[in-house]
Amino acid sequence: MVYGIPLEWYLIVAAALFCIGGYGVLARRSAVATLMGVELMLNAININLVAFWRYLEPPGTTGQAFALFVYAVAAAEAAVGLALIIAVWRTHNTVVLKDLDMLQG
Amino acid sequence: MEFLKDLIINIGQWFVALLADAGLPDIWVQVITLGVGAFTLALVPLATPFLLILYERKVVARIADRLGLNNSAYGGPYGLLQVPDDAIKMFTKEDSVPATADRWVFNSAPVVCVTVAVLIWGVIPLGPGVIGSDLSIGIFYILSLGAGSVVAVLMAGWGSNNEYSLAAALCGVATLISREIPLVLSVMAVVMVVGSFSMPDIIAAQDQYAWFLFAMPWTALIFLASILSEPGRRPFETVKADSEVVAGYFTAYSKFGMFYLAEFMNQLAMSILFATLFLGGWRGPFVEQIPILGTVLWLAIKTLFVMSVIQLLHYSLPRLRTDQILAVTWKFLTPLALVNICVLALAGKTLPPNAGPWTRTLAFLAANIGMTLVVLPILAARDRAARRRQEQIRRAAQPSSRKHK
Amino acid sequence: MLNQFAFIGFLLIVALILGAATPILARLVRPQKAIPRKLEMDECDMRTHGETWVEFKAQYYTLVIVFLLFDVAAVFLLPWALAYNTLELYTAIEVIAFILMLLGGLVYLWRKGALEWL
Amino acid sequence: MTLQQILFLIFSAITLIAALMVVTRRNLCHAALFMVLSFFGVAGLYVLLEAPFLAGVQVFIYVGGISTLIIFAIVLTRDVVDPTLPPHNRQWIAGALVMALLCSVLIWTVLGYQWTTTTPGQVPADSIARLGTILVDPEGFLLPFEVTSVLLFAVLIGAITIARER
Numbered sequence: 001m002v003y004g005i006p007l008e009w010y011l012i013v014a015a016a017l018f019c020i021g022g023y024g025v026l027a028r029r030s031a032v033a034t035l036m037g038v039e040l041m042l043n044a045i046n047i048n049l050v051a052f053w054r055y056l057e058p059p060g061t062t063g064q065a066f067a068l069f070v071y072a073v074a075a076a077e078a079a080v081g082l083a084l085i086i087a088v089w090r091t092h093n094t095v096v097l098k099d100l101d102m103l104q105g
Numbered sequence: 106m107e108f109l110k111d112l113i114i115n116i117g118q119w120f121v122a123l124l125a126d127a128g129l130p131d132i133w134v135q136v137i138t139l140g141v142g143a144f145t146l147a148l149v150p151l152a153t154p155f156l157l158i159l160y161e162r163k164v165v166a167r168i169a170d171r172l173g174l175n176n177s178a179y180g181g182p183y184g185l186l187q188v189p190d191d192a193i194k195m196f197t198k199e200d201s202v203p204a205t206a207d208r209w210v211f212n213s214a215p216v217v218c219v220t221v222a223v224l225i226w227g228v229i230p231l232g233p234g235v236i237g238s239d240l241s242i243g244i245f246y247i248l249s250l251g252a253g254s255v256v257a258v259l260m261a262g263w264g265s266n267n268e269y270s271l272a273a274a275l276c277g278v279a280t281l282i283s284r285e286i287p288l289v290l291s292v293m294a295v296v297m298v299v300g301s302f303s304m305p306d307i308i309a310a311q312d313q314y315a316w317f318l319f320a321m322p323w324t325a326l327i328f329l330a331s332i333l334s335e336p337g338r339r340p341f342e343t344v345k346a347d348s349e350v351v352a353g354y355f356t357a358y359s360k361f362g363m364f365y366l367a368e369f370m371n372q373l374a375m376s377i378l379f380a381t382l383f384l385g386g387w388r389g390p391f392v393e394q395i396p397i398l399g400t401v402l403w404l405a406i407k408t409l410f411v412m413s414v415i416q417l418l419h420y421s422l423p424r425l426r427t428d429q430i431l432a433v434t435w436k437f438l439t440p441l442a443l444v445n446i447c448v449l450a451l452a453g454k455t456l457p458p459n460a461g462p463w464t465r466t467l468a469f470l471a472a473n474i475g476m477t478l479v480v481l482p483i484l485a486a487r488d489r490a491a492r493r494r495q496e497q498i499r500r501a502a503q504p505s506s507r508k509h510k
Numbered sequence: 511m512l513n514q515f516a517f518i519g520f521l522l523i524v525a526l527i528l529g530a531a532t533p534i535l536a537r538l539v540r541p542q543k544a545i546p547r548k549l550e551m552d553e554c555d556m557r558t559h560g561e562t563w564v565e566f567k568a569q570y571y572t573l574v575i576v577f578l579l580f581d582v583a584a585v586f587l588l589p590w591a592l593a594y595n596t597l598e599l600y601t602a603i604e605v606i607a608f609i610l611m612l613l614g615g616l617v618y619l620w621r622k623g624a625l626e627w628l
Numbered sequence: 629m630t631l632q633q634i635l636f637l638i639f640s641a642i643t644l645i646a647a648l649m650v651v652t653r654r655n656l657c658h659a660a661l662f663m664v665l666s667f668f669g670v671a672g673l674y675v676l677l678e679a680p681f682l683a684g685v686q687v688f689i690y691v692g693g694i695s696t697l698i699i700f701a702i703v704l705t706r707d708v709v710d711p712t713l714p715p716h717n718r719q720w721i722a723g724a725l726v727m728a729l730l731c732s733v734l735i736w737t738v739l740g741y742q743w744t745t746t747t748p749g750q751v752p753a754d755s756i757a758r759l760g761t762i763l764v765d766p767e768g769f770l771l772p773f774e775v776t777s778v779l780l781f782a783v784l785i786g787a788i789t790i791a792r793e794r
Contacts, residue, residue: 032702242680439580
């Protein structure tokens with residue numbers, strides 16, 4: 001325990017955050033809001049990584065380094081995802097995911 | 106006399122002893138000390154603008170060669186009362202929130218703005234041992250707080266629900282985030298040499314090396330150019346271009362006092378930051394014997410010097426357009442800062458490992474001079490090319506324009 | 511570690527209180543004479559038209575993307591910069607490779623005209 | 629209950645409540661601002677976990693970069709979402725059920741496992757410098773580090789090409 005806080009508390013918060021983000025991904029109409037849900041899920045993962053680093057191997061660096069790479073991937077995902085949304089918005093004038101079914105044939 | 110030597114630290118210790126004598130438990134002594142300390146520190150940036158605005162107005166009156174505060178009707182002797190006058194006016198002014206505004210966002214934007222500006226002061230060393238908190242991530246903390254002011258600008262622009270405000274906010278955010286990259290990269294060059302994020306360590310390292318302004322002039326230049334847009338200073342001022350877009354993102358605020366205050370606090374903080382990173386902070390002669398000298402004399406002089414440079418730039422240069430600012434930051438400052446990191450990294454590592462600080466300083470300086478020799482011809486060539494292009498356009502346009510007449 | 515941040519926490523609370531107190535106190539002394547015309551949105555007496563909607567240039571948007579990616583790159587370089595004094599020459603060369611990659615991207619965009627923001 | 633535990637509860641409450649607001653608010657811009665608040669809460673958790681550098685990175689990248697990007701996207705595409713329609717789609721009940729189920733399974737698993745038996749050690753003072761060393765160490769994370777630069781290069785060119793007006 002660090003400062004009297006058990007590891008489980010962090011894991012529970014991360015699990016809850018992950019599920020809230022997952023709900024956002026599943027239930028929102030707007031594509032931008034869906035991406036916001038994905039960002040919340042990535043945050044939950046990072047909480048887990050850092051918490052495990054702190055509680056299991058504080059002298060090591062693996063957890064922090066992994067968290068850094070998650071940041072890079074999150075930024076890349078946000079950049080490409082939102083660029084796609086903007087491109088779709090420009091051609092189809094919508095960001096509502098339900099309306100984007102051109103590939104269904 | 107012994108007490109006066111280290112005034113601030115002694116007052117702090119006296120206060121702690123006073124609380125401990127009163128029989129309070131340790132935890133409460135700590136809480137009260139931290140609270141009072143935080144309050145005192147927050148008052149510094151909130152109160153100093155009253156003096157510095159006066160100074161700035163005198164400077165601008167001299168530069169523009171016009172009547173200054175001394176001739177103001179309600180200014181009192183030497184215009185001393187003008188700033189309090191303005192503050193009272195600002196405080197009692199009617200505050201109309203536009204009916205269509207997003208009330209919560211609209212009202213909390215200035216609070217966020219001021220909060221971020223105050224928070225920066227938590228890690229700035231004001232004298233030997235006089236620092237809010239010597240965080241291990243010191244300077245990186247300040248850099249990441251820059252994100253907060255971006256959010257505040259967006260909140261103000263969005264909350265006003267006014268197309269002018271929103272457009273100006275997007276413009277302002279564009280300049281704010283563009284300067285962030287050269288800012289981080291120039292700070293990174295300092296961190297590389299010092300080997301620590303902590304602000305007192307940066308000052309101590311400059312005691313060992315020379316002032317970083319002399320060791321790494323290019324880094325200092327990039328840093329200076331990137332801190333100008335935070336407080337809205339020309340030539341990088343479109344966050345709030347008074348004469349062009351009225352008041353930028355806070356057009357819809359009838360009381361812009363909070364933004365004005367935050368802007369001034371930012372300018373002060375950025376000046377101190379430059380003085381700390383590149384001019385040796387509070388260090389100076391006799392500071393070991395009389396520590397209070399560092400805060401009152403050396404740091405104040407250096408800060409005032411940096412501020413005067415910023416004001417001179419502001420009041421004597423024209424304003425750049427947003428796209429020109431973005432061109433400067435992305436096509437000049439950012440590549441230059443990246444190359445700067447590469448050059449310094451190579452220069453520092455090609456030296457023998459037992460080289461003393463002075464050898465290293467000279468090596469960094471030589472690397473900077475080498476960079477100058479490469480950068481200046483490139484700039485000159487681009488300038489010539491641009492001028493040739495303009496000449497061509499002018500020649501092509503001339504005959505047709507005559508025909509129209 | 512936490513002791514260092516305790517002060518920042520207190521400073522945050524103090525700053526929030528000071529920032530919020532000023533407008534609330536000002537509310538007590540200021541005049542309140544709101545008329546509908548005053549609460550309308552305008553700039554230099556130009557009333558805004560309809561919905562707050564302007565066709566914002568998507569170029570600003572590409573600017574934020576470039577910024578975000580350079581932000582991430584800077585965060586990757588910062589720990590290296592901190593450890594620089596203890597590292598060998600070859601790490602500097604690795605980092606220069608990293609930076610050259612980014613510079614390559616920037617120069618490519620520049621050549622393609624993607625850095626003309628307006 | 630120690631002071632630190634109370635701090636933990638405050639930070640996690642900020643994070644989770646703000647996250648709930650993010651997924652339920654109708655006004656997308658409010659959702660984005662709540663997302664910023666949520667990110668600040670996570671940064672607070674990192675401070676409690678003694679990872680100040682990651683707390684800084686959290687604010688630096690998420691608040692400064694990703695949130696700004698998302699708010700710009702919202703401002704840009706604002707006019708195309710009909711504000712009278714509900715903020716969620718038809719599968720929201722199913723989504724909520726699935727996620728509540730997943731959440732309870734996760735919490736049940738977390739609580740049912742004995743994670744640590746020893747007290748964790750201290751974080752070394754040069755933790756961030758170690759991170760910097762391992763990132764450029766060929767034995768450490770050098771390959772991912774360089775691959776990251778390739779990733780950033782690819783995204784830089786790809787995303788700009790997609791988003792740019794032609």
